[in-house]
Amino acid sequence: MKQKRVLSFLAVSFFVIPLILGGCSKKETQTAGGQTLDKIRIGASAGATLVTDVGLADEIFKKHGLDAEITAFAAGINTIDAISIGQLDIGIAADFAIFNRIGGAQNSPLRIFTGNGDLFNNSQLFSPDPSVKTPADLAGKSVITHLGTVVEYYYAQTFAAVGVPESEVKYLPVESPLEALAVLQAGNAQGYYANGRTAESVKKIEGIHVVGELKNYVPSTVLVFVSSEQFLKEHQRVVEKFLGAVEEIYDVIEKDRQRAAEITFKASGAPVDLTLLNLQLQTRRLDVSQSTFDALKSMYQWLEGKGLIKYPFDIYKFVDTTALKTVFPDRGNYK
Structure with missing residues (x-):
């Protein structure tokens, strides 16, 4: 084998x-x-x-x-x-x-x-923006997503639950976690869902903090x-x-x-x-x-x-x- x-x-x-x-x-x-x-x-x-x-x-x-x-x-x-x-x-x-x-x-x-x-789903919603305390605070801001994946569904369910129209959120598509990390570190996005190894890397970014838990919006x-x-x-x-x-x-x-x-x-x-x-x-x-x-x-x-x-x-x-x-x-x- x-x-x-x-x-x-x-x-x-x-x-x-x-x-x-x-x-x-x-x-x-x-x-x-x-x-x-x-x-x-x-x-x-x-x-x-x-x-x-x-x-x-x-x-x-x-x-x-x-x-x-x-x-x-x-x-x-x-x-x-x-x-x-x-x-x-x-x-x-x-x-x-x-x-x-x-x-x-x-x-x-x-x-x-x-x-x-x-x-x-144990993913956490991270933000480097101190003004963002909850998912609702991402209205009018940018979040990182991976097009063609279930992440799109995660965001849709999250923003629907907190009363934020998706038209008020700017989605920034990336192709990999490495690209997502670079975007966060540059301050070009204010939100990103991550877990596992990716989440551990995100947590190392200065000023990053958790603003939401995916399990509250999409259990599995x-x-x-x-x-x-x-x-x-x-x-x-x-x-x-x-x-x-x-x-x-x-x-x-x-x-x-x-x-x-x-x-x-x-x-x-x-x-x-x-x-x-x-x-x-x-x-x-x-x-x-x-x-x-x-x-x-x-x-x-x-x-x-x-x-x-x-x-x-x-x-x-x-x-x-x-x-x-x-x-x-x-x-x-x-x-």
């Missing part, structure tokens, strides 16, 4: 998604023991390789008949685009990101094939696995193997979080304390329950209402739980 890395910028922890699955070759390889494995390329966002690190260390992918090749990407959102053009086959996304991409093109090949739990974000319609049909057995492997990996992680954190530190350098914190902020369950589907519908309705869905679509047609229900017959029940 090989591991490669493709890095350009630090990942933004509140919208970079932890796991993305790459193209599965039709060619099979034989292990020394004679077992036939389905070759699969798995990508993980930089700093969020826990599942793949544990899967490799404990040979869980191999146990489930998968020859896994791992590639680390700088940002999860880019891998969703790669699925659309056939460079990758399976990935994980937040609700905002996947709907933004599905609705951005006619006849999108993307499909949701299982939910993956909820990410509890729904995470889902996505693939292409073609891949799900042509490689259903591989998807089933992957679901079984991830389920076992989740069990291993829950039985000993400390050991799991130490594995990913040794393999990828992710700080143990940060990994343990992230484990507290995310539920892990492969399912499309009624609550998951309702949350997806709510997000879609908001996006469509904001005019962010260029090509409206029927959510039901973009969810395919065939593989999920084959592996876990009691899951994937929604109306």
